[in-house]
Amino acid sequence: MRDYLEVNRDLRAMLRDAAGLPCRDVESIECLVSAGEWELALDTLCTQMDTYGIAPSEAGLEKLLGLGEELSVDVRGLLRLPR
Secondary structure (H helix, E strand, O other): OOOHHHHHHHHHHHHHHOOOOOHHHHHHHHHHHHOOOHHHHHHHHHHHHHHOOOOOOHHHHHHHHHHHHHHOOOHHHHOOOOO
């Protein structure tokens, strides 16, 4: 697994790319990232993206899927993507 700073940076970048999330969700996810709760942060980010109909870009989706694989988070299932 990559180091702490890389994972934090990537999660924060994904959060910035998810334009349209309510401020309260962004703040909650930021708190999870800061606390090192990366799996929960990624799970919450994907769930909220699905809830608000925010589709990641192709590059963003690749990043989400890669980090999900690293953290054992089912990004594809959370975003309701075909398998």
